[in-house]
Amino acid sequence: MGDQPELEERTLESSGRIVLDCQCGDRLILLGQEEDWRSEGRSDFGCGCGKSLTLADRPDEEVLAVKRLLHGVIRPPDL
Secondary structure, three states, X not given: OOOOOOOOOXXXXXXXXXXXXXXXXXXXXXXXXHHXXXXXOOOEEEOOOOOXXXXXXXXXXXXXXXXXXXXXXXXXXXX
């Protein structure tokens, strides 16, 4: 019906991701490799709380593995 243009689906494949943890508890996810961000001169990223995050603010992989393992296992008690 009508002369509406057809919507085109667009996707972008990511070569990786970097997760930055902020002290406020938020996480910032950067798509791409560390080398890509550094080559573009990007080293500081803003959190919603206003704090500046760097590529050094990545969480420890062992800590992430434990968090993934425990996710959903520990539940608050029913009140």
